[in-house]
Amino acid sequence: MxxxxxxxxxxxxxxxxxxxxxxxxxxxxxxxxxxxxxxxxxxxxxxxxxxxxxxxxxxxxxxxxxxxxxxxxxxxxxxxxxxxxxxxxxxxxxxxxxxxxxxxxxxxxxxxxxxxxxHEVGFLGTSVGALNPHPWPLEAKGIAPHRLDHCLLTGDDLKTVTRFFIEVLNFRQSERITTVDGEELLGSFLFSTNKAHDLAFVKGPDAKLHHAAFAVDSLHDVFKAADLLSMYEVPFDVTPTRHGITRGQTIYFFDPSGNRNEAFAGGYISYPDMPTITWTEDKIGQGIFYHRRELSESFMKALT
Amino acid sequence: MxxxxxxxxxxxxxxxxxxxxxxxxxxxxxxxxxxxxxxxxxxxxxxxxxxxxxxxxxxxxxxxxxxxxxxxxxxxxxxxxxxxxxxxxxxxxxxxxxxxxxxxxxxxxxxxxxxxxxHEVGFLGTSVGALNPHPWPLEAKGIAPHRLDHCLLTGDDLKTVTRFFIEVLNFRQSERITTVDGEELLGSFLFSTNKAHDLAFVKGPDAKLHHAAFAVDSLHDVFKAADLLSMYEVPFDVTPTRHGITRGQTIYFFDPSGNRNEAFAGGYISYPDMPTITWTEDKIGQGIFYHRRELSESFMKALT
Amino acid sequence: MxxxxxxxxxxxxxxxxxxxxxxxxxxxxxxxxxxxxxxxxxxxxxxxxxxxxxxxxxxxxxxxxxxxxxxxxxxxxxxxxxxxxxxxxxxxxxxxxxxxxxxxxxxxxxxxxxxxxxHEVGFLGTSVGALNPHPWPLEAKGIAPHRLDHCLLTGDDLKTVTRFFIEVLNFRQSERITTVDGEELLGSFLFSTNKAHDLAFVKGPDAKLHHAAFAVDSLHDVFKAADLLSMYEVPFDVTPTRHGITRGQTIYFFDPSGNRNEAFAGGYISYPDMPTITWTEDKIGQGIFYHRRELSESFMKALT
Amino acid sequence: MxxxxxxxxxxxxxxxxxxxxxxxxxxxxxxxxxxxxxxxxxxxxxxxxxxxxxxxxxxxxxxxxxxxxxxxxxxxxxxxxxxxxxxxxxxxxxxxxxxxxxxxxxxxxxxxxxxxxxHEVGFLGTSVGALNPHPWPLEAKGIAPHRLDHCLLTGDDLKTVTRFFIEVLNFRQSERITTVDGEELLGSFLFSTNKAHDLAFVKGPDAKLHHAAFAVDSLHDVFKAADLLSMYEVPFDVTPTRHGITRGQTIYFFDPSGNRNEAFAGGYISYPDMPTITWTEDKIGQGIFYHRRELSESFMKALT
CATH class of the missing domain: 3.10.180.10 (2,3-Dihydroxybiphenyl 1,2-Dioxygenase, domain 1)
Known part of the structure; x- marks a missing residue:
């Protein structure tokens, strides 16, 4: 298994x-x-x-x-x-x-x-341990995410990479973005856990990174993260909002090298038998940014 | 698989x-x-x-x-x-x-x-559908949980039932409560998804229900649920608090027949390779109710 | 008095x-x-x-x-x-x-x-009444703000209008925006209650409205309001963010006539003896939009 | 004035x-x-x-x-x-x-x-200052309340002390608890700002303190405060809940000498012309603890 x-x-x-x-x-x-x-x-x-x-x-x-x-x-x-x-x-x-x-x-x-x-990697344990643990560590600093959550990558042939993850690595597709006629795949959101996505692809140049995301607990923590980024003068790409896709609450910002990071909270529980959710290109605005309902140039173009 | x-x-x-x-x-x-x-x-x-x-x-x-x-x-x-x-x-x-x-x-x-x-059951779809869906339905009423989340059952032989779920049904154990000497198993929290628990057992009479839990999104929604229960004069067992076990945010209350319900939010993402967290009996208070740090009689005794 | x-x-x-x-x-x-x-x-x-x-x-x-x-x-x-x-x-x-x-x-x-x-106006009472009231009404619909909160108006001579409110109407100034040399007043935030502002002015054409704001309880409610606006396809000006000025959590959007509305939560408690907070023009970006740290053209230009 | x-x-x-x-x-x-x-x-x-x-x-x-x-x-x-x-x-x-x-x-x-x-007292300024301030200080520790919020005192003659605050100090009464027949005053909530209370009295021995309250921002912060208190093993009186009176979100706990503290968030904006809200003694449970709907002995008896 x-x-x-x-x-x-x-x-x-x-x-x-x-x-x-x-x-x-x-x-x-x-x-x-x-x-x-x-x-x-x-x-x-x-x-x-x-x-x-x-x-x-x-x-x-x-x-x-x-x-x-x-x-x-x-x-x-x-x-x-x-x-x-x-x-x-x-x-x-x-x-x-x-x-x-x-x-x-x-x-x-x-x-x-x-x-x-x-499979093998050194074990260090969480900061709160596994014996009568506190729910979070007093000494946590900064945004203090729980974990690395997912990546969004760009590529040209999204049908093949989606097929690869489904057929070879037993992933499922939670959501997808297609042209209005349904012919072309513009975005593909994939999971092997019960999270809304573990990896995702959007149409773009091959071998590029759109963002690496870290998981925080709640909208409140996304907002606190946004405050912290302003205090530290970190450049934002996207200020607090909700995704239509995954329903998550999110901010995007850039590390000192220009790699985009996300602080992500929420998102539904996915199951292998969930129907794949389809976003048609005419609704891609609300799919990506549920409030603003339109894409920004920086979000589309800044890749590393 | x-x-x-x-x-x-x-x-x-x-x-x-x-x-x-x-x-x-x-x-x-x-x-x-x-x-x-x-x-x-x-x-x-x-x-x-x-x-x-x-x-x-x-x-x-x-x-x-x-x-x-x-x-x-x-x-x-x-x-x-x-x-x-x-x-x-x-x-x-x-x-x-x-x-x-x-x-x-x-x-x-x-x-x-x-x-x-x-495996087979009729398909109805979610209230928001699978085509360009809104994140939640405008027409939602009451506590409006996302889904049934887990059950807590009572039984006498927790070691055997835990072994059953792990060996037969491929579950993992996220957390357990033991006597201080580690000899006896007093509580066992089991998962087959990536949620902190899908089913749990505590020591008690066989064949009984402690509670059935419904999942809501956030602490805010747990609190809103608590407000609603007061408006509808539903009897509470436990008002808003955090669990040490699972870290979840929670309230407990009773349906008209006396079956205990829970509205549950949060909880960590579990993985098959996570070390099982152990709570020793002397810390069972904070394990169950992280703030109050002691068990209540009603929580222990009311079973259906 | x-x-x-x-x-x-x-x-x-x-x-x-x-x-x-x-x-x-x-x-x-x-x-x-x-x-x-x-x-x-x-x-x-x-x-x-x-x-x-x-x-x-x-x-x-x-x-x-x-x-x-x-x-x-x-x-x-x-x-x-x-x-x-x-x-x-x-x-x-x-x-x-x-x-x-x-x-x-x-x-x-x-x-x-x-x-x-x-002073005189008809009395209707709140929806929850004044006898053993519930904290909020079950029948609330939409954004369901608590009350009208404040207005932001534009005008040319902010020094005089500020002096008018302070000297004549006994308001205080909680915050102000000035040129870097402190010579010119570009924004003036005034209160007669203990809220961070009851009325505010920014430099602009006389007799115009920038926005009328309604008060909601929390960041969560601001976000829920933003979700609702998307469901109802109401045009946004500003998606969820924090103000540096007042510290409030906010969204801006337009009524069907183009009048700008705000849903506002938070903000500090002001007191008559608080020192007026000064924002210099070079920091006006974070003063207005604490996360984005720059003004948008629509926020500056759309007036009714 | x-x-x-x-x-x-x-x-x-x-x-x-x-x-x-x-x-x-x-x-x-x-x-x-x-x-x-x-x-x-x-x-x-x-x-x-x-x-x-x-x-x-x-x-x-x-x-x-x-x-x-x-x-x-x-x-x-x-x-x-x-x-x-x-x-x-x-x-x-x-x-x-x-x-x-x-x-x-x-x-x-x-x-x-x-x-x-x-009137006179030394001025130190807030931790974030009055020039282009951040919304909160990075170096904040512990519960980090914004300010002292209110006190609840006990006394025998609540009618007289209420009259004193209204007639002499120009306070207003936001809420009151009375016997069901309305004859006796059991609790009196008073304000001179626009907060739901600046001082309150409940029936009890003269000259005693029920609690001193500190203001935090939100339900999330009340809950974080509760987590912190458990980490520091501070004894709780009341775990997170809502007050019917003031609508605030609250926890109660004890300082090392047994003085009760509260961390309090929310509460409505009061105005001098608001109708005083009346709680009758039969509903005092939900008035004080909106979820539990009954008073606890410790809350009534522990006074310093």
Whole structure:
């Protein structure tokens, strides 16, 4: 019974490592858990694995890779075979290529993104522990999200990448954006958990990142995050609003390298048998920004 | 890849059918979707299946059965075999024994509760639909929960029922309450989705219901629900507070037959690899009621 | 001890009376309390006076007059004399010129707006009554604000109008916007209650309305209001955000005639001895929209 | 135009000064602003005066005095005369008898409580300042209330003390609790600002304190305060709920000396012309605790 448990980590390319670490620890409120080479490893307070975010110094911002944690070591071989059958090349990345990581299966998505599956990773535990825990840590700083939540990537062939996730990795599609005639797929929202999305794609250039999202608890926390971003003078893309798609409450803003981040709350509980929700292109405005009801140029164009 | 998708329905025994229907539609805000024999069928606005709650007139309150929806018809046979292997007797309940339901596998839990697995059930869709939907329905009434969330049952042998759910139905245990020496299991919180619990047990008499819970969005909605209950003069068991266990925000109250209901918000995202959280009996107060930090007699004793 | 108790009513000019009444009752959720001539009278559920909003059919949108309720009949004569001493002409408007209203003192503000003071007005009581009341009415519809909260007007000479309100009507200034050198007054926020503002002015053409604001309870209610506006396809000016000025949580949108409305929550408690908060023009962005940190053209230019 | 601006300070008797200071700074989140003799002076982050709370070491908990700030120095003489005319003895307390305080008028309320009026007190400013301020201070700790909000005192003759506040100090009565026949006054809620109460009395022994309340912003903040109190193991009296009276959202808990504190949010805007709301004794349960709908013994009996 192979299963993808979650989007376990994202590696972001950043231009200035120390400035980025300061931003992700002080403003976002992640905890630095290690360093190796040009990379810094971080986790959110409610995550128990060693890291969910890797910041790697390079000369161009963007997403270096994303990786999903599978339930057992055997799942690696199972998915490896299915990926190969789909026509993607896989390679094994050996243990400790990155800090605290076990072996991983690497492949390139139909949209050109580097993706991995893994099961083994160091265990650190959450900040509140597993014995009579408090509901949140007194020492939390900044936005203090619970965890990495999802990524939105861009790509040209959304039908193929959607088919890949559904057929190969057993994801389901919670929502999709289509042209009014239903012919073309402009957006695809995918889940393997019971969250409204674990990964999503919108039409655009291959191999690009639209945003990496962190989960907070409530509208109140989204708003508090927005206040904090203003105090720290972080540039906003989108101020507090609701998504039609996922129903979530959201803000978008940029890390020091221009990678877009989201603080996301809410969203419905998805189930494998839920009917896929369709947004037609003429309603894409309210689909993305339920209040403003129109897209902004920056939201469409700023990609890393 | 068999999987239990969710707690799909609960059948509650009620003493006065019309009074109960009025309560569950006007105060809770469910929608009546059909009647058959002594039973009325209801669903929440955000559920797409035909019903999640069946109210059946009898002369003693309590839970008649609970049922889990599996992902495919084949899963029925798979789980049927595993249940039998565990030593429980299964019987097939034929289609349309109840309204809009397909075939089900029936068995009795080690705690004496009647339980079923099923895959087929009528489809009605949510109140907001699946095409360019609004995030919530303007016409929602009462507490207007999104869905049936979980049940808490009582039983004597929690170790065996926990083992049953983990070994047979592939659940995981998110939290547990034990004696201080760790020897005895006093509470067991189980999930097969990514919610903090889909079903839970506390030590007590077999075959009894502690509560059936409905999911609302936020602390604000829990509080609004509490206001509504006062307006409708519904008896409270527990006024707004937080659980240490699950971290959820909660109120408890009683339906006209004395069955306890909960309106529940929040709770963390669970994952199959999360370490089980342990609450020791000396901290059971904050585990159950994080603010009050002590149990109340009514919460322990009122069972149906 | 004369005192201005509150901004008691606003008369808005509207182009289509029935469409406007439908909007203010169904979307905003006010109650129609009477009609007379070309005018419809409305109140919010938590107001006890006969009306706080008058919609009058004309061929140009805008504000016909605003009126403050004074504590006693004697206060009328007291303020009348002070207004005249300041150099403004006053006239008495006789009882029942408008529905349910007693005598009023009329004058024109230094910014050209028609303003009145009054004490007598019909009493209807709030929707929840004054005997063992519930905290909110079950039958509330739409945004369901508690009350009319404040207006923002535009004018050329903000120093004089501020001096008028402080010296003549005993208001205080909670906040002000000035040029960086402090020479020119670009915005002036005034209160006679303990709210962060009861009336405000920004630099602009005389005799114009920027917006009329209604008070809701919380960020959650601002957000719910925003959802409702999208369901009813009401045009937004500003989606949910925080003001730096007053700290309030806010949305702006337009009635069917183009008059801007605000749903406003929060804001601090003001006191007569509070130091006036100064925003310098270079920080006007965060003063107005604390998250976005820049003004929008529509917010500056759309006036009625 | 004399006016009482606010409840400016409360002096609480505490048994262990250092433990009390630790509690009021770390858990409540006030700032220590000075020490003199056996007293420590504190203010909330959003208060601009030198202090609003004085903790004085004695051997019995309770309220040493409460004091109202008047708008001008002349108001002192005005109220002094009115107090004497009512039949209460006044004495002048000279400047700097306590830290940073100007002259005060002292008198004893008909309920036996020591009360003062004052105008002069040192100015410190809020934590966010008065020039382009952020809406809240990043460095806020603990519950971090905006300000001292109100006190509830007990006394035998509520009619006289109510008459005193209305006739002498120009307060109004927002709400009252009476016997069902309306003959006896059991509770009296009084305001001179536009808050739902600035001071309140319930029937009980003279000269006692029921609680001192601190204002927070929202239900969310009340709940966060409750979480914090559990983390710091502060004893609760009342976990999160709503008051029928004032509609506020509330928790009650005890300082290290047994003085009851409240964290209070919400409550309506009061106006001098609002009809006094009456709660009859048979509905006192929902008046005090809108959800539970019954009084608790601890809430009635624990007084200092």
């Amino acid at each position: 192979a299963r993808i448990m979650r989007l376990g980590r994202v590696e972001l390319n950043v231009l200035d490592l120390e400035k980025s670490v300061e931003y992700y620890t002080k403003v976002i409120g992640l905890e630095e858990t290690g360093r190796m080479g040009n990379s810094v490893y971080l986790k959110a307070w409610d995550e128990f694995d060693h890291h969910s975010l890797i910041l790697t110094k390079t000369n161009r911002a963007g997403i270096a890779h994303l990786a999903f944690k599978v339930e057992t070591l055997d799942d690696l071989a199972y998915y490896e075979r299915k990926i190969e059958e789909f026509g993607c090349t896989t390679t094994r990345i050996s243990s400790n290529t990155r800090l605290a990581e076990g072996e991983a299966v690497h492949f390139i998505l139909p949209t050109g993104h580097h993706c991995e599956l893994y | 068999a999987r239990i998708m969710r707690l799909g329905r609960v059948e509650l025994n009620v003493l006065d059918l019309e009074k109960s229907v009025e309560y569950y539609t006007k105060v809770i805000g469910l929608e009546e979707t059909g009647r058959m024999g002594n039973s009325v069928y209801l669903k929440a606005w955000d559920e797409f299946d035909h019903h999640s709650l069946i109210l059946t007139k009898t002369n003693r309150a309590g839970i008649a059965h609970l049922a889990f929806k599996v992902e495919t018809l084949d899963d029925l046979a798979y789980y049927e075999r595993k249940i039998e292997e565990f030593g429980c007797t299964t019987t097939r309940i034929s289609s349309n024994t109840r309204l809009a339901e397909g075939e089900a596998v029936h068995f009795i839990l080690p705690t004496g509760h009647h339980c079923e697995l099923y | 004369a005192r201005i108790m509150r901004l008691g009513r606003v008369e808005l000019n509207v182009l289509d009376l029935e469409k406007s009444v439908e909007y203010y009752t169904k979307v905003i959720g006010l109650e129609e309390t009477g009609r007379m001539g070309n005018s419809v009278y409305l109140k919010a559920w938590d107001e006890f006076d006969h009306h706080s909003l008058i919609l009058t059919k004309t061929n140009r949108a805008g504000i016909a007059h605003l009126a403050f309720k004074v504590e006693t009949l004697d206060d009328l004569a007291y303020y009348e004399r002070k207004i005249e001493e300041f150099g403004c002409t006053t006239t008495r408007i006789s009882s029942n010129t408008r529905l349910a209203e007693g005598e009023a003192v009329h004058f024109i503000l230094p910014t050209g707006h028609h303003c009145e003071l009054y | 004399a006016r009482i601006m606010r409840l400016g300070r409360v002096e609480l008797n505490v048994l262990d000064l250092e433990k009390s200071v630790e509690y009021y700074t770390k858990v409540i989140g006030l700032e220590e602003t000075g020490r003199m003799g056996n007293s420590v002076y504190l203010k909330a982050w959003d208060e601009f005066d030198h202090h609003s709370l004085i903790l004085t070491k004695t051997n019995r908990a309770g309220i040493a005095h409460l004091a109202f700030k008047v708008e001008t120095l002349d108001d002192l003489a005005y109220y002094e005369r009115k107090i004497e005319e009512f039949g209460c003895t006044t004495t002048r307390i000279s400047s700097n008898t306590r830290l940073a305080e100007g002259e005060a008028v002292h008198f004893i309320l008909p309920t036996g409580h020591h009360c003062e009026l004052y």
